[in-house]
Amino acid sequence: MATFEELNNEEEEAFRDRISTVNESGKRVWIYAKKVKGKYFNRRQIVAYSLLAFLFLAPHIKVDGEQLLLFNLLERKFIIFGKIFWPQDMFLLAIALIIAIVAVILFTIIYGRLFCGWVCPQTVFMEMVFRRIEYLIEGDFTHQKKLNDGPWTSNKIIKKTVKHLIFWIISFLIANTFLAYFIGSDALWEIQTDPIQRHLGGFIAIIIFTTVFYYVFSRLREQVCTTICPYGRLQGVLLDENSMVVAYDHHRGEDRAKFRKNEDRKEAGKGDCIDCGQCVLVCPTGIDIRNGTQLECVNCTACMDACDHMMESVGLEKGLIRFVSEKGIKERTGFQWTNRVKAYTALLILLMGVLTGLMLMRTDFDATIFRQRGTTFQMLEDGRINNIFEINLTNKTKKDYHITLDLEESAGEIHMVVKDPVLKSEGYLKERMIVKLPANEMKNGKKELHVLIKGNGKLIKREKIKVIGPLL
Numbered sequence: 001m002a003t004f005e006e007l008n009n010e011e012e013e014a015f016r017d018r019i020s021t022v023n024e025s026g027k028r029v030w031i032y033a034k035k036v037k038g039k040y041f042n043r044r045q046i047v048a049y050s051l052l053a054f055l056f057l058a059p060h061i062k063v064d065g066e067q068l069l070l071f072n073l074l075e076r077k078f079i080i081f082g083k084i085f086w087p088q089d090m091f092l093l094a095i096a097l098i099i100a101i102v103a104v105i106l107f108t109i110i111y112g113r114l115f116c117g118w119v120c121p122q123t124v125f126m127e128m129v130f131r132r133i134e135y136l137i138e139g140d141f142t143h144q145k146k147l148n149d150g151p152w153t154s155n156k157i158i159k160k161t162v163k164h165l166i167f168w169i170i171s172f173l174i175a176n177t178f179l180a181y182f183i184g185s186d187a188l189w190e191i192q193t194d195p196i197q198r199h200l201g202g203f204i205a206i207i208i209f210t211t212v213f214y215y216v217f218s219r220l221r222e223q224v225c226t227t228i229c230p231y232g233r234l235q236g237v238l239l240d241e242n243s244m245v246v247a248y249d250h251h252r253g254e255d256r257a258k259f260r261k262n263e264d265r266k267e268a269g270k271g272d273c274i275d276c277g278q279c280v281l282v283c284p285t286g287i288d289i290r291n292g293t294q295l296e297c298v299n300c301t302a303c304m305d306a307c308d309h310m311m312e313s314v315g316l317e318k319g320l321i322r323f324v325s326e327k328g329i330k331e332r333t334g335f336q337w338t339n340r341v342k343a344y345t346a347l348l349i350l351l352m353g354v355l356t357g358l359m360l361m362r363t364d365f366d367a368t369i370f371r372q373r374g375t376t377f378q379m380l381e382d383g384r385i386n387n388i389f390e391i392n393l394t395n396k397t398k399k400d401y402h403i404t405l406d407l408e409e410s411a412g413e414i415h416m417v418v419k420d421p422v423l424k425s426e427g428y429l430k431e432r433m434i435v436k437l438p439a440n441e442m443k444n445g446k447k448e449l450h451v452l453i454k455g456n457g458k459l460i461k462r463e464k465i466k467v468i469g470p471l472l
Contacts, residue, residue: 019295034278038305047450126422138163171210188202388432412438
C-alpha cells in the first residue's frame with residue numbers, strides 16, 4: 001500500500017499526465033493570458049516587429065531585378081538574397097537545410113525552446129499581433145473571460161464582430177504575403193488586379209490560405225505549440241541538465257508562502273516565492289513554470305517579467321525565474337561548454353565552411369556534354385573522324401548569350417547543328433554539336449579534348465569530351 005508521502009509526490013507530478021490546455025475530461029481549457037510588461041517583453045517586441053517588417057517587405061524588395069527571397073516550387077526556381085538557385089543547385093539548398101537543422105539542435109541544446117518564444121512566426125503573430133488586438137478590443141484577461149462567459153448582448157456582438165473581422169483582414173494580408181514568397185510578388189499582383197476569372201486558381205488559393213491562418217490564430221492558437229508542432233516534443237530529447245531554459249529556482253523559492261510586511265522569511269522558513277500566481281496568469285500556454293520544464297513552455301519570458309515585477313514590489317531579489325540550466329540552479333553556475341555543445345558547434349562550423357566553399361565555386365553557367373544516343377563515329381571522305389554530341393547549357397543570369405564553340409589545342413572542327421544558338425536569360429539550351437577531327441590526332445581509337453564554350457565571345461565554360469574513332 002502506498003504511503004502518504006508517495007501519494008503526495010504522485011499528486012504533485014500529476015500535471016505531467018496531461019497538457020495544460022486540456023482538462024481531466026478531455027475538453028479544451030481556453031487560455032486567457034494576462035497582459036505582460038517588462039524589459040524582456042520590450043526586447044521581444046523589438047525582435048518581433050523587426051521580423052514582421054522583414055516578412056512583409058522582403059517579397060517586394062528587388063535585387064538586380066530579382067525578388068529578395070523566392071521559393072517557387074512550380075518553376076523550381078529559388079532566390080535567396082537576390083541570388084538565383086536552379087535545380088542544378090539543389091545540393092546547396094540541401095546542405096543549407098542540414099545546417100539549419102544542426103543550428104536548431106545546437107540552439108535548443110544551449111537555449112532550450114527560446115526560438116519558439118522569440119522568433120517563431122506562430123508566436124510572433126499570436127502574441128504580438130492577434131493577442132494585442134484582443135487586449136485593445138476586449139480588455140485584459142479578466143474582461144475577456146467575463147465577456148465570453150456573459151450573454152450575447154449588443155456590446156458583445158459588436159466587439160466579437162470587429163475583432164474577428166480584423167483577424168480575417170490580417171489573415172488575408174498574411175496569406176498574400178506568404179504566397180508572394182512562393183509564386184512571386186509580380187505574379188501575386190496580377191492575381192490581385194486582374195479579373196477573378198483569369199486567375200481563379202490563385203484566388204481560391206488565397207482564400208484557402210486566409211481561412212487556414214484565421215482558424216490558426218482565432219481558434220487553434222497555443223494548441224499549435226502544445227500539440228501540433230513537433231519541436232516541442234523534440235526538446236525533450238535535446239535538452240539536458242546544462243541547457244539554458246526559463247526556469248524557476250526552487251532552491252531559492254521554496255517553501256512558497258504569501259508575503260507579509262516586515263516579516264523575515266528566512267527565519268519563518270519561507271522561500272522567496274510569495275505564491276502570487278502571476279507567472280501562471282501571464283503564461284500563453286497556461287502552465288505553472290514552478291513545476292519545472294514542460295513541453296508546453298515556449299520560453300517566451302513572460303513569467304520572468306511578471307515575477308521580477310512582483311519581487312521588486314515586495315523588496316526581494318529579482319531573478320527567481322530566469323534563464324538558467326538545471327545544473328546551474330543546483331550548483332549556482334552559468335552556461336557550461338560541454339563536450340556535446342562543442343561537438344555540435346564544430347559540426348556546424350564545418351558544414352558552414354563547406355557551404356561557403358561551394359557557394360564561392362558556384363558558377364553562373366552549367367554545361368554537360370554527352371555523346372548522341374545511339375551513335376558512335378563516322379569516317380568522312382576527307383579522312384576525318386565525325387562524332388555527334390548533345391550539349392546542355394543552363395544560364396543562371398538575366399542576360400542572353402549567343403553561343404559559340406571552339407576546340408582547345410586541336411586542328412579539328414566543332415560547330416552546333418543550329419546556327420547562332422541563343423542561351424536565353426535564366427534559360428536552358430539543349431542542342432546537338434558535331435566534332436570533326438583529323439584521324440592522325442587519334443590514338444588507340446580515341447582522343448580527349450576540351451570544348452571552349454563562349455557566350456557573346458567570352459569564355460563561360462570549359463568541358464572535356466572524348467572523341468572516338470577506328471583502331472588504326
